[in-house]
Amino acid sequence: MKDSVKVFAPATVANVVCGYDVLGFAVNQPGDEVVMRLTGKTGITISKITGDDGKLPLNPAKNTVSASVQHYLDHIGKPDLGIGIELHKKMPIGSGLGSSSASTVAGLFAVNTLLNDQLTNKELVPFAMKGEELACGYGHADNVAPALMGGFVLIRSYEPLDIISLPFPQDLHAAIVYPEVDVPTKDARQMIRSKVLLKDAVTQWGNVAGLVSGLFMNDYGLIGRSMTDILVEPTRSILIPDFAILKSLALEHGALGFGISGSGPSVFALTRDAGTAANITQKLQQHLKGLAINSLSFVSEVNKRGPIILD
Structure with a gap:
């Protein structure tokens, strides 16, 4: 098992005009990067955030990346696992391109990789939605689902969560x-x-x-x-x-x-x-x-x- 990993997660276009909260697609750039390590200690720490002009909290309870990772660790039965996080913002905050989503998805993909892919990317979506809830007050999936799964996605239902990958023209x-x-x-x-x-x-x-x-x-x-x-x-x-x-x-x-x-x-x-x-x-x-x-x-x-x- 690896003890460290560096992950990139992409920006997304949500709503896609008429599909408010139910449609979204991922793009190749911009995006965010997370470096994650198993520390051998107890709990999650955020050691560094770059590219945010000091806007994002280092407090693990208030940061979307660490909060989502904690939900994941609780789910798999390892709530006290020692995790160290560096977040490198490579995209503008508040741009409408899923900035919080990209960070959260990078963190979840990183911890899932370190723990031998216990969940599929699609199964990570509910944990990423917890990050969106912290960021903007509502746990929508039209950013985090395409960021995790790639491509175009349709959120057919939120309760229960039903996410469909859509085909699309390859030249789009x-x-x-x-x-x-x-x-x-x-x-x-x-x-x-x-x-x-x-x-x-x-x-x-x-x-x-x-x-x-x-x-x-x-x-x-x-x-x-x-x-x-x-x-x-x-x-x-x-x-x-x-x-x-x-x-x-x-x-x-x-x-x-x-x-x-x-x-x-x-x-x-x-x-x-x-x-x-x-x-x-x-x-x-x-x-x-x-x-x-x-x-x-x-x-x-x-x-x-x-x-x-x-x-």
């Missing part, structure tokens, strides 16, 4: 732009309407079904016209500078569809190829620069692997 790419403005996840969730009109719900159900069907059928046209959200995006988009203009730019330059990644402020487009995705990120960043807003961009195919061992 994501163009992601993160405008460096502050949109806290908790605040973004609180903006969402608690009640919706039945006719709006029917429209949304049709779009979710259309998007899933388009992924199965490799039907780019169906994917694109299903990427419409009339329930959440109209409210959340208010928090993103010039969202409507960014959306128009992406669609004009070949995007299949465009929307908010997670709770924002990151936005994303799905495209047929990497070249189109790269061009779209350039156009979006150029517009944001004109607004005096700094941004980061990422172009990625859909990540099929989930977390990986680096060392």
